[in-house]
Amino acid sequence: MTTKWQYSESFAETNLKMLENEALCDVIFAAGxxxxxxxxxKVILASNSPVFYAMFCGTLxxxxxxxxxxxxxxxxxxxLLRSV
Structure with missing residues (x-):
């Protein structure tokens, strides 16, 4: 099932919508x-941040x-997660 947000011209906009909808999320942070x-x-975080890339793909x-x-x-x- 597709929705209107999937036809956005901005890749960043569609990624943000998926974050807000928690669609296909594959990692959970427990904060505070x-x-x-x-x-x-993970893929969005790792593709935009060397720190998250190391966290998910590095030696440790x-x-x-x-x-x-x-x-x-x-x-x-x-x-922070919304801005990555």
């Missing part, structure tokens, strides 16, 4: 002391289903 879960896409790549990041508030991480 409350461990709020934020779902996102994360293999866990959930990545805990207690030292960042969930709202801050959410804004």
């Amino acid at each position: 002391n409350e461990q709020k879960q934020l779902k996102c896409h 790549a994360e293999s866990k289903d959930v990545i805990y990041v207690p030292d960042i508030e969930s709202s801050t991480l959410y804004h």
